[in-house]
Amino acid sequence: MDRLLNLFCDVDDFCQSFVPQWHRQLIETGQKHRQRQSRLSMSEIITIIIHFHQSHYTDFKAFYIIHVQKHLRREFPEFLSYTRFVRLIPSTLVPLCAYLKSRYDQCSGIAYIDSTKIQVCHNKRIKRNRVFADVATVGKSTMGWFYGFKLHLVVTDRGGLLGVKFTPANEDDRTPVATMVSTLTGKLFGDKGYISEQLSHQLLEQGLELITSIRKNMKPNLLTLMDTILLRKRSIIETINDQLKNISQLEHSRHRSCNNFMVNVIGALIAYTHQEKKPAINVDRHQYEAFIM
Numbered sequence: 637m638d639r640l641l642n643l644f645c646d647v648d649d650f651c652q653s654f655v656p657q658w659h660r661q662l663i664e665t666g667q668k669h670r671q672r673q674s675r676l677s678m679s680e681i682i683t684i685i686i687h688f689h690q691s692h693y694t695d696f697k698a699f700y701i702i703h704v705q706k707h708l709r710r711e712f713p714e715f716l717s718y719t720r721f722v723r724l725i726p727s728t729l730v731p732l733c734a735y736l737k738s739r740y741d742q743c744s745g746i747a748y749i750d751s752t753k754i755q756v757c758h759n760k761r762i763k764r765n766r767v768f769a770d771v772a773t774v775g776k777s778t779m780g781w782f783y784g785f786k787l788h789l790v791v792t793d794r795g796g797l798l799g800v801k802f803t804p805a806n807e808d809d810r811t812p813v814a815t816m817v818s819t820l821t822g823k824l825f826g827d828k829g830y831i832s833e834q835l836s837h838q839l840l841e842q843g844l845e846l847i848t849s850i851r852k853n854m855k856p857n858l859l860t861l862m863d864t865i866l867l868r869k870r871s872i873i874e875t876i877n878d879q880l881k882n883i884s885q886l887e888h889s890r891h892r893s894c895n896n897f898m899v900n901v902i903g904a905l906i907a908y909t910h911q912e913k914k915p916a917i918n919v920d921r922h923q924y925e926a927f928i929m
Contacts, residue, residue, distance in 0.1 A: 885900070
């Protein structure tokens with residue numbers, strides 16, 4: 637329960653400063669809406685959503701009915717019914733996005749970039765899918781064709797998040813790179829999907845060197861020993877993608893609205909940032925800085 641308490645305190649501190657500013661910046665439509673105060677605060681709702689991704693439950697309904705309503709009565713004495721709670725989930729999307737932004741790590745000079753598929757339904761059910769009919773697209777990954785989106789991540793060598801981006805499934809992996817790493821410097825390691833001479837020159841102008849593996853029909857690229865070793869350690873971001881899907885339940889096909897889909901993904905990413913032990917590379921900072929000087 638200490639982890640849950642620490643999570644709530646961190647979320648509540650953020651909501652105390654963000655939510656009032658957010659409400660002041662909202663634009664009124666002129667229509668009157670019923671302002672019914674919920675028994676659960678915004679901090680409590682967000683905490684429950686994130687805590688689901690920290691648990692080993694794969695279904696949110698089972699988590700809420702079995703775990704929250706039975707075992708967390710003391711922590712959430714004013715808990716709601718499952719139906720009422722699900723109706724409140726979309727209202728947390730903006731605070732969750734802002735909270736995820738506040739959880740970003742600082743640039744260490746070494747970064748890794750990769751993308752992973754988020755499949756929203758089986759390929760046989762693409763034509764019958766109505767929830768994502770106007771937003772999801774068909775794309776291809778190393779595992780084959782899929783229907784959904786791509787999640788692009790930039791992480792440090794210590795496993796911390798530096799950038800997150802959503803794109804359609806059929807969009808090139810190199811398209812969102814420039815906007816994701818606009819504030820980074822140092823070296824960025826990626827796979828063959830990020831090979832681009834124009835992108836490399838663009839990033840080099842801002843002080844970020846893009847290092848990728850080469851294709852078979854390309855000339856060998858002369859890299860330093862340290863860069864070669866760090867490039868081989870690119871599996872760190874693959875491990876992070878695997879943890880997001882298998883531990884944090886990032887990907888499943890039970891979504892009934894786009895808003896709840898986004899809340900699920902953002903909640904999984906936030907739950908990962910709260911992990912005590914993240915995938916990391918053992919790099920001697922002094923040796924690395926002396927090597928690149």
